[in-house]
Structures are given as C-alpha cells and as structure tokens.
Amino acid sequence: MKQFTQPPQAWTLARLAELVGGECRGDPGRRISGAAPFEAASGDEISFAVGPFLKRLDTSRAGAFVVPRGAAVAGRDSIEADSPQAAFALILRQFYPRQRPAPGIAPTAVIGSRFQCADGVSIGPQVVIGDGVTLGPGVILHPQVVLGDGVTVGADSEIFPQVTILAGCRIGARVRIQSGTVIGSDGFGYARQGAQYVRIPHRGIVQIDDDVEIGAGNTIDRATYGRTWLQRGVKTDNLVHVAHNVTVGEDTVIVAQVGISGSVTIGRQVILAGQAGVAGHLSIGDQATVGPRAGVARSVAAGEVVS
Amino acid sequence: MKQFTQPPQAWTLARLAELVGGECRGDPGRRISGAAPFEAASGDEISFAVGPFLKRLDTSRAGAFVVPRGAAVAGRDSIEADSPQAAFALILRQFYPRQRPAPGIAPTAVIGSRFQCADGVSIGPQVVIGDGVTLGPGVILHPQVVLGDGVTVGADSEIFPQVTILAGCRIGARVRIQSGTVIGSDGFGYARQGAQYVRIPHRGIVQIDDDVEIGAGNTIDRATYGRTWLQRGVKTDNLVHVAHNVTVGEDTVIVAQVGISGSVTIGRQVILAGQAGVAGHLSIGDQATVGPRAGVARSVAAGEVVS
Amino acid sequence: MKQFTQPPQAWTLARLAELVGGECRGDPGRRISGAAPFEAASGDEISFAVGPFLKRLDTSRAGAFVVPRGAAVAGRDSIEADSPQAAFALILRQFYPRQRPAPGIAPTAVIGSRFQCADGVSIGPQVVIGDGVTLGPGVILHPQVVLGDGVTVGADSEIFPQVTILAGCRIGARVRIQSGTVIGSDGFGYARQGAQYVRIPHRGIVQIDDDVEIGAGNTIDRATYGRTWLQRGVKTDNLVHVAHNVTVGEDTVIVAQVGISGSVTIGRQVILAGQAGVAGHLSIGDQATVGPRAGVARSVAAGEVVS
Numbered sequence: 079m080k081q082f083t084q085p086p087q088a089w090t091l092a093r094l095a096e097l098v099g100g101e102c103r104g105d106p107g108r109r110i111s112g113a114a115p116f117e118a119a120s121g122d123e124i125s126f127a128v129g130p131f132l133k134r135l136d137t138s139r140a141g142a143f144v145v146p147r148g149a150a151v152a153g154r155d156s157i158e159a160d161s162p163q164a165a166f167a168l169i170l171r172q173f174y175p176r177q178r179p180a181p182g183i184a185p186t187a188v189i190g191s192r193f194q195c196a197d198g199v200s201i202g203p204q205v206v207i208g209d210g211v212t213l214g215p216g217v218i219l220h221p222q223v224v225l226g227d228g229v230t231v232g233a234d235s236e237i238f239p240q241v242t243i244l245a246g247c248r249i250g251a252r253v254r255i256q257s258g259t260v261i262g263s264d265g266f267g268y269a270r271q272g273a274q275y276v277r278i279p280h281r282g283i284v285q286i287d288d289d290v291e292i293g294a295g296n297t298i299d300r301a302t303y304g305r306t307w308l309q310r311g312v313k314t315d316n317l318v319h320v321a322h323n324v325t326v327g328e329d330t331v332i333v334a335q336v337g338i339s340g341s342v343t344i345g346r347q348v349i350l351a352g353q354a355g356v357a358g359h360l361s362i363g364d365q366a367t368v369g370p371r372a373g374v375a376r377s378v379a380a381g382e383v384v385s
Numbered sequence: 386m387k388q389f390t391q392p393p394q395a396w397t398l399a400r401l402a403e404l405v406g407g408e409c410r411g412d413p414g415r416r417i418s419g420a421a422p423f424e425a426a427s428g429d430e431i432s433f434a435v436g437p438f439l440k441r442l443d444t445s446r447a448g449a450f451v452v453p454r455g456a457a458v459a460g461r462d463s464i465e466a467d468s469p470q471a472a473f474a475l476i477l478r479q480f481y482p483r484q485r486p487a488p489g490i491a492p493t494a495v496i497g498s499r500f501q502c503a504d505g506v507s508i509g510p511q512v513v514i515g516d517g518v519t520l521g522p523g524v525i526l527h528p529q530v531v532l533g534d535g536v537t538v539g540a541d542s543e544i545f546p547q548v549t550i551l552a553g554c555r556i557g558a559r560v561r562i563q564s565g566t567v568i569g570s571d572g573f574g575y576a577r578q579g580a581q582y583v584r585i586p587h588r589g590i591v592q593i594d595d596d597v598e599i600g601a602g603n604t605i606d607r608a609t610y611g612r613t614w615l616q617r618g619v620k621t622d623n624l625v626h627v628a629h630n631v632t633v634g635e636d637t638v639i640v641a642q643v644g645i646s647g648s649v650t651i652g653r654q655v656i657l658a659g660q661a662g663v664a665g666h667l668s669i670g671d672q673a674t675v676g677p678r679a680g681v682a683r684s685v686a687a688g689e690v691v692s
Numbered sequence: 693m694k695q696f697t698q699p700p701q702a703w704t705l706a707r708l709a710e711l712v713g714g715e716c717r718g719d720p721g722r723r724i725s726g727a728a729p730f731e732a733a734s735g736d737e738i739s740f741a742v743g744p745f746l747k748r749l750d751t752s753r754a755g756a757f758v759v760p761r762g763a764a765v766a767g768r769d770s771i772e773a774d775s776p777q778a779a780f781a782l783i784l785r786q787f788y789p790r791q792r793p794a795p796g797i798a799p800t801a802v803i804g805s806r807f808q809c810a811d812g813v814s815i816g817p818q819v820v821i822g823d824g825v826t827l828g829p830g831v832i833l834h835p836q837v838v839l840g841d842g843v844t845v846g847a848d849s850e851i852f853p854q855v856t857i858l859a860g861c862r863i864g865a866r867v868r869i870q871s872g873t874v875i876g877s878d879g880f881g882y883a884r885q886g887a888q889y890v891r892i893p894h895r896g897i898v899q900i901d902d903d904v905e906i907g908a909g910n911t912i913d914r915a916t917y918g919r920t921w922l923q924r925g926v927k928t929d930n931l932v933h934v935a936h937n938v939t940v941g942e943d944t945v946i947v948a949q950v951g952i953s954g955s956v957t958i959g960r961q962v963i964l965a966g967q968a969g970v971a972g973h974l975s976i977g978d979q980a981t982v983g984p985r986a987g988v989a990r991s992v993a994a995g996e997v998v999s
Contacts (some may be wrong), residue, residue, distance in 0.1 A: 081664075108790045114610065115609075115610050118610060118611075145429075150943065158793060160578075161576060161577060161578045161579075161583075163576035163577070163585075164577065164578035164583040165576075167575075167576045167583045167584065167585045167586065168583060170585065170586045170588070171586050174588055175588055176586070177534075177552075179744035184495070186493075186495055186800075188798070188800055188817040188818065188835075202835075203495040203513045204495065204511055204529075204818055204834040206816070206817045206818055206836060206853070217499075220531075221495075221513040221531050222511075222513060222529060222818075222836060222854075224601070224834075224835050224836055224853040224854060224871075226853075227791075236835050238549075238551075239513070239531040239549045239551075240529075240531060240549050240567075240854060241855045242852075242871040242872065244852075244853075244871070245421040256570045256571065257531075257549040257551070257570055258549065258565060258566075258567045258602075258856075258872060258909075259872075260442070260606065260870070260871040260908040260930075263852070263871055265846065265872065266907060266927070266929040266930070266948065268781075268927060268945075269775060269778035269780070269781045270775035270777070271434075271538075271774075271775045271778035272644060272775075273943050273960075273961055274925055274943055275925065275927055275943065275945070276778040276781045276782060277781065277785075277905065278777075278780075278781045278784065279781065279784045279785050279788055279790070281784070281788055283963065288685045288686070291584065293570065293573060293604070294567040294604040294606075295565075295567060295572035295602060295604045295624075295626075295905070295931075296422050296874075297840065297872065297908040297909045297931055297948075298931035299930065302729075303570070303728060303732060304732075305429035310580065311581055313573070313575060313582055314628075316567075316570065316573070316604035316606065316626045316627075316628075317602075317604055317624060317909075317931060318927075318950055319909075319930050319948045320930050321929075321930075321948065322464040327581075327855060328528055329580050329581055329582065331575075331582070331882045333573065334573065334604075334626045334628065334644050334646075335626055335642070335662070335949070336754060337931075337948050337949045337966055337967055339948075339966060346580075347580055352644055352646060352662055353644055353660075353662045353680075353967075355949070355959075355966055355967045355984065355985055357966075357984060368684070370662065370664060370680060371662055371680045372857050373967075373984060373985045375984070379590055405840065421917065422916075422917050425917060425918075432700035438934075466883045467885075468883060468884065468886075469889040470883035470884070471884065471885035473892075474882075474883045474890045474891065474892045474893065475885070475890060477892065477893045477895070478891075480891050481893055482896055483893070484841075489832060491802070491941075493800075493802055508803040509820070510820045511818055511836075524999075527838075528820040528838050529818075529820060529836060531836055538934075545856075545877070546820070546838040546840075546856045546858075547836075547838060547854060547874075562986060563874070563877045563878065564856040564858070564874040564877055565856065565872060565873075565874045565911065573962050598891065600877065600880060600911070601873060601874040601877035601911040601913075602872075602909060602911045602931075602933075612851055618888055618889065620880070620882060620889055622880040622933075622935075623877065623880070623911035623933050623935075624909075624911055624931060625915065625931050631772075636838075636887050636888055636889065638878065638882075638889070641880065641911075641933045641935065641951050641953075642933055642949070642951045642969070643765075653887075659951055659969055660951055660967075660969045660987075661970075675988060677969065677971060677989070678969055678987045
C-alpha cells in the first residue's frame with residue numbers, strides 16, 4: 079500500500095475485493111466511498127461482520143460487508159475473505175491512508191557529521207541526529223526524535239515524536255516506534271562489591287528487524303554484549319519493558335505493561351498478555367501463550383499455555 | 386483561585402475561614418502567613434488536624450488548625466470545615482500559588498499554519514505545534530511539548546514538559562497533563578492474517594474533558610473509531626495505560642501503573658488502585674472500587690468492591 | 693576511572709590485576725587488549741569465570757580469566773579477585789570507556805538567568821534550562837534534557853536524552869538518569885470534597901544523592917512537603933514509579949516496573965524485584981528482599997524475605 083497518493087473518491091466493490099484477495103458477492107459495480115464499524119457505517123460505506131453479527135446485518139446501514147468465506151450472505155452485497163478483519167483493515171488503510179509529512183529536513187533539526195540520507199525522508203522540527211547516522215528511503219522522523227551516533231533506520235520506517243534511539247542501535251524497514259519510547263538504554267547490570275554495586279558497561283546494541291511495531295512508552299535496553307533483538311513482525315503495546323540480551327521471535331505479540339527480564343529467549347508467534355512478567359534467563363517456546371498478569375518463573379514449552 | 390497574583394503577606398484567620406467556607410473558632414484577627422504540616426508548622430502558620438491528631442494539638446507549634454466540624458478545639462485557634470483536608474489544600478493553594486510563566490511565545494517554538502491562540506497563553510521553548518491547533522485563554526505549554534495537527538486545548542490547561550498530544554485530540558479546560566505522557570498514540574489493534582498481523586488504522590481520537598488531571602508517563606491510545614474518553618474530573622497517577630475506545634466516567638481515580646484494556650467502560654467515582662488491570666470489553670459500574678494489584682476479568686457492578 | 697583519556701592499546705595482566713586489586717597468576721607480562729564474555733573472547737582478550745565455568749575453561753579462547761580468590765586455575769593465565777564480576781566490570785570500563793561529548797554548550801540550548809556552570813560541562817542540542825540552575829564540573833546533559841528553575845546537578849552526573857527534572861530538585865554527584873525519566877512530577881495527592889477532588893499543592897522536592905543510577909522511563913514524584921529522597925548508591929531499573937515523600941536507603945536496588953506508594957520508607961541494601969508493589973505509609977527494613985511481583989501490604993522487618 080502506497081501512503082503517498084490520495085485514494086480515489088470511490089471504489090467499486092469488485093476492485094476492493096481484488097485489493098484484499100477476496101470474492102465479490104452481489105453487485106460488483108456498487109460504489110463504496112468509505113469504511114466504518116458495523117453500527118456507524120452509512121449506505122456508501124463498507125463494514126465487516128463475523129459471528130453473531132452475520133445474523134443481524136439488517137441492523138446496519140452499511141452498503142456492503144466483508145464477511146468470512148462461505149458466509150453466503152443473502153440480500154446484501156459482500157466480499158468474502160479468509161480473514162475478514164485483516165481484509166477490512168486493508169480497506170481502511172486504502173480509504174484513510176496515514177498522512178505523511180512532506181519530504182525534507184526541518185530547519186530546526188540538528189544533524190551530525192557523516193549523515194547518510196536516502197530519498198523521500200521527512201525530518202521534523204527539533205529532531206537531533208548524532209554522527210554517522212543512516213536513514214533509508216521514505217523514513218519519517220517526527221518532531222523531537224533523538225537518534226544517537228551510528229544509528230541506522232531502514233526504508234519507510236516511522237518514528238513518532240519524542241522517541242529516543244541511542245547510539246549504535248539498528249532499526250529495520252517499515253518499523254513503527256510510537257511516542258515516548260526509549261531504544262538502547264543501558265541494561266540493569268551491576269556486579270556486587272561488598273554492599274555496593276559496580277555498573278557493568280553495556281557494549282551491545284538493540285536490533286529491531288523489519289515490520290516490527292513498538293507502542294508508546296516502551297523501554298528496550300541494549301545488550302551487555304551482542305544484541306537485544308526483536309525479530310521480524312514483533313508487535314508491542316504500551317509501557318512494555320524489554321531488558322538486556324532478550325531475543326523475541328518473529329510475529330510475537332507483547333501486550334501492555336509486560337516486563338521481560340534479562341537474557342530471556344522468546345520464540346515465534348508467542349502471545350504475552352497484559353501485565354505479565356518473565357524472570358531472567360528463561361526461554362518461551364514458539365506459539366506459547368502467557369495469560370494476563372501471569373508471572374513466568376520457569377521456561378515454557380512450545381505451544382504451552384500459561385496463566 | 387487566581388494563580389496570577391501574589392498572595393498578601395498574611396491573612397486573618399477569619400478571612401481564611403471565609404475562603405474555605407468554614408467557621409472561625411478563637412481569635413478571628415490572628416495573622417496567618419503560611420501553611421505547613423502538623424509537625425513542621427511554625428507559630429504564624431496554619432496546619433490541619435483530624436482523628437488522633439486532634440488529641441495532641443499541643444505537640445504542634447502551628448498558630449491555628451483546620452479541623453472537622455464540631456471538633457470544638459479548646460485553647461487553640463481553629464477553622465472548622467466539612468472537609469479539613471480539602472480546606473487545607475485550598476489554603477495551601479492560596480499561600481503558595483503555582484508560579485506560572487509569563488504569557489508569550491518563546492522564539493524557539495515552532496508553530497504550524499492556521500494557529501488560533503487566545504489571550505494569556507504561555508508557550509515555552511522548543512514547543513512544536515502542528516497545523517490547525519487551537520489554544521484557549523491562559524493555556525500553558527511548558528518546554529518541549531508537541532501538539533499534532535488539529536489539537537485543541539481548553540482554557541487554563543497546563544501541559545508539562547515533554548508531553549506529546551497527537552493529531553486531532555481534544556483537551557478540555559483546566560486540564561493538567563504531567564511530563565512524559567503520550568495522548569493519542571495508535572491503539573494496539575491488529576487483524577491476524579495467517580501467522581502475521583495487519584495493523585488496523587486508528588481513525589479516532591482521545592477526548593479529555595474539563596478538570597481532568599493526568600500524571601507522568603501515561604499512555605492514552607486513540608480510538609479505532611470514535612473516541613477514547615476521559616470524562617470531567619478524572620485523575621490519573623503515573624505510568625497508567627489506557628487503551629483504545631476506553632471510556633472513564635466523571636471523578637474516577639486511577640492509581641499508578643494501572644492498565645485498562647481496549648473498549649472498557651468505567652463509571653463515575655470509581656477507584657482503581659495501584660497496579661490493577663482490567664481485561665478488554667468489560668464494564669465497571671459507578672462508585673465501584675478495584676483493589677491494589679487486582680486483575681479484573683469480569684464486569685463489576687456499581688458499588689462493588691473487588692480485590 | 694577517567695573517562696576522558698583513550699585506554700592504552702594493551703595492558704599487561706599484572707597491571708590489570710593491580711587495577712582491580714586482584715592477584716596475578718601465570719604470566720604477568722601477557723598482553724591483554726580487550727575484554728569479552730566467556731564464549732566470545734579471543735586470545736588477546738580477558739574474560740571471567742565463576743562456578744561451573746571454572747571446570748570448562750578449555751572451551752573459551754580467552755587469553756586470561758578473572759576468577760574467584762583461591763580458584764588456582766591450572767594451565768591458564770588468570771587474575772584472582774574477591775568479586776570477579778565487579779573486577780571484570782572495572783576492566784570493561786577501562787577498555788571501553790563511555791565516550792563523552794566534548795565540553796561546551798550547544799547553540800540550540802536555551803538557558804535561563806542566573807546560570808552557574810562549572811568547568812567541563814557538556815550541554816547538548818535543544819536542552820532547556822530554567823532560571824537559577826547550577827551544574828557541577830563535568831556534568832553531561834544530553835540532547836533535549838529539560839531542567840526546571842533552581843535545579844542543581846552535582847559533579848560528573850550524566851543526564852540522558854529527553855529527561856525532565858522539574859523545579860527545585862537536587863541531583864548529587866556521579867548520578868546517571870536514563871532517557872524518558874521524569875523527576876519531580878507532582879505527587880498524586882487529592883483531598884475529597886463531596887464527589888470531587890481538590891488537588892493538594894506539592895511544595896516539596898526530589899533529592900537524589902551521589903552515585904544513584906536511575907533507569908529509563910521512571911517517574912519520581914516530588915514531596916507534598918519536604919523531599920522524596922533517594923539516598924547514596926540507589927539503583928533503579930526501567931519504568932519504576934516512586935510516589936511523593938518516599939525515602940529509599942543507601943545501595944537499595946529497585947528492579948523494573950516496581951511501584952512504591954506515597955510516604956513509604958525503605959531501608960539500606962534492600963532488593964525490590966520486578967513488578968513488585970508497596971502500599972502507602974509502610975516501611976521496609978534494611979537488607980530486606982521483596983520477591984518478583986510481590987504485593988507488599990504490611991511493613992517488612994530488616995532482613996526479611998517477602999514473596
């Protein structure tokens with residue numbers, strides 16, 4: 079999906095079906111000019127319906143519906159799709175593309191030496207960029223983002239206002255990092271010496287792979303050595319804490335206020351529900367589910383459900 | 386209470402009683418020049434006393450006390466008030482008004498087009514304001530506040546340093562938002578498509594009504610459609626998470642590190658104690674109380690106490 | 693340890709032993725040019741080994757090891773030290789000193805009146821400093837730090853990007869405060885008046901003593917009267933909440949996402965593990981330990997372990 083062009087005034091149902099890889103049922107030429115929830119949609123808008131909502135389509139004024147494959151809705155125009163919610167999300171993104179700021183560098187941005195900047199980058203007011211930073215094409219840095227020395231950000235990533243990414247961290251392509259988040263803070267590592275503590279220097283980085291999306295107010299610590307690593311497609315909600323040397327596997331979901339202690343390894347497609355906590359040095363297998371507010375004090379096998 | 390004028394050197398006890406709607410006992414002409422806690426107050430300062438403290442007024446050097454109605458303190462000057470703590474808070478605010486910055490716009494602020502700004506507004510250094518923003522009279526934006534396009538802020542609201550309010554959000558009058566808080570981040574909404582996730586665009590806003598006060602480091606997500614809504618008089622402590630499409634009723638209190646999941650509806654005068662969590666799509670009735678660290682997994686009736 | 697000078701190309705084992713107060717075993721003249729973990733170290737680097745790792749030194753390519761006193765490692769060069777981890781941390785800090793920005797004040801910093809600034813201070817881009825601020829020698833303020841009126845910061849303290857320290861707060865020497873942290877927000881204090889709440893003005897401050905280190909995204913509220921006080925050597929992890937009028941004793945450790953309610957008194961050398969919470973007005977004795985996710989609802993004696 080291009081975010082740069084304005085959507086057409088209206089789409090035919092057939093074209094929307096094609097967009098989402100679904101099948102058009104009813105009038106393929108019906109004009110659709112927007113998308114809205116079940117109760118709020120008007121006659122020229124499309125909505126979506128699953129489960130019990132399929133039984134009461136007559137209570138919605140929507141002009142058409144995205145529905146599951148085989149729903150065979152009678153008397154209303156529809157698009158059948160494997161994942162109606164995902165198809166509807168794509169349609170929403172088509173009708174209401176995120177406004178992106180014009181390319182260019184705001185005059186109040188402060189930029190260090192050896193800056194490498196691809197085409198179509200937008201750098202907002204009062205951004206501070208250290209030395210040796212590299213930005214891929216289409217990167218958006220909203221106002222008051224701070225990037226430390228040597229940070230790299232991949233193509234089409236979007237960094238929201240007041241995010242700090244500290245020295246050396248590497249951000250992939252199509253990554254989104256929401257406001258107030260800190261990437262690359264020093265991990266909480268101290269060596270005890272009598273009653274006092276000596277800080278262990280943190281020489282590692284944070285690596286965030288493509289298509290990761292990070293919520294607001296997260297804190298993601300750099301590794302003591304090597305990297306703290308969020309792999310492709312990870313999604314985090316708000317106020318999530320990820321300690322040093324944690325690895326989070328592809329397409330894992332971390333809900334709000336979860337805390338992950340140091341050196342934890344989390345597999346792919348794991349779900350960590352809200353306010354859960356994971357103790358240090360454990361591993362959580364692929365496709366495991368940790369329930370809301372669960373405290374994980376032992377390693378979790380692949381596919382296991384913990385609550 | 387005006388915050389703009391310096392308080393007089395001293396007040397008579399009678400005038401302070403009038404200020405708080407209380408009754409003066411003892412010498413109405415006693416001069417009071419400040420207010421302080423029970424143990425710290427000196428002879429020309431007023432303090433307050435309730436419960437066991439009423440039995441040992443002789444251990445305080447305070448010149449006078451705010452006490453409950455009917456306390457009938459003997460031998461010491463006092464003001465009797467319905468809520469001694471609230472009356473004392475008003476007296477504190479009278480003697481020690483918050484210093485407000487001088488009106489005006491700092492030269493390092495960056496302001497977008499179509500800016501509407503009423504009288505008496507203070508905009509601090511390095512504030513960034515998008516296009517189409519409206520500020521009511523007396524609004525204070527402390528340094529490094531970021532306001533997105535189309536944000537409105539009502540009369541006499543105060544936004545502390547390093548707060549981000551994203552596009553389209555509406556802030557009422559006399560609202561306070563403390564440092565590090567993010568208003569209007571995208572909600573955590575994804576549609577699953579196979580093993581991966583498609584982000585659901587968030588077209589809604591956050592609406593914050595009059596007299597709401599928000600602590601430091603909060604994250605309040607915008608609605609998927611419509612609004613996330615904090616109604617009049619809500620108070621939140623620090624590091625509180627409010628997800629998309631949540632409604633919080635009038636005069637509800639949310640203590641530190643509480644997390645509220647998506648589409649939860651909370652009534653009026655509810656208390657959510659520290660580190661509690663509420664699962665998605667539930668409702669919590671008026672005047673209910675959720676205890677510290679409670680995990681709420683079912684809806685709560687009006688007046689119910691959950692721990 | 694000086695952070696200003698480049699380390700020599702290489703050290704002899706004997707000199708490193710002297711640096712950490714340890715004893716050199718094997719070849720005192722062995723050249724060591726770096727330090728790395730057990731698995732990652734190369735032949736000219738030093739590592740450290742304790743416990744089971746001592747039995748399999750032959751699986752590491754490290755040129756030498758820091759080991760416990762009396763380990764009497766055969767066939768490999770070593771330094772014996774009382775606390776091998778602390779000694780190794782010191783060696784790491786010697787080889788990889790934190791790069792510090794050059795002294796000076798960035799032209800985009802905004803500085804108030806009556807500014808007192810000692811030698812060797814570094815003030816980064818877009819820092820905002822209020823009136824009457826005092827900075828000791830060697831202080832580093834990274835980009836976009838905000839200091840309110842009357843703040844003092846002691847010698848060699850380092851404040852990371854996007855930290856806010858509000859009016860009147862006092863920061864000691866060699867303090868580190870990581871990004872996104874807020875010091876001196878108003879405490880969550882309200883007096884009830886009918887169904888509504890009157891805010892209690894917060895006239896106190898936050899005092900942070902020498903050698904305290906604070907993680908990212910913390911919120912530390914100012915006192916209602918007097919001070920919220922973190923004493924010498926306290927360490928906090930990320931997303932920690934400290935309410936008004938809390939006292940935390942020397943060398944106490946507070947792990948991520950802990951919340952401490954108002955007026956709590958915590959002793960020396962206490963450990964509060966991750967996601968724990970402490971209710972208001974309690975006290976926790978010296979050297980007590982509060983386990984992960986524990987909710988503390990009564991006072992804890994010195995040395996007690998609570999989970």
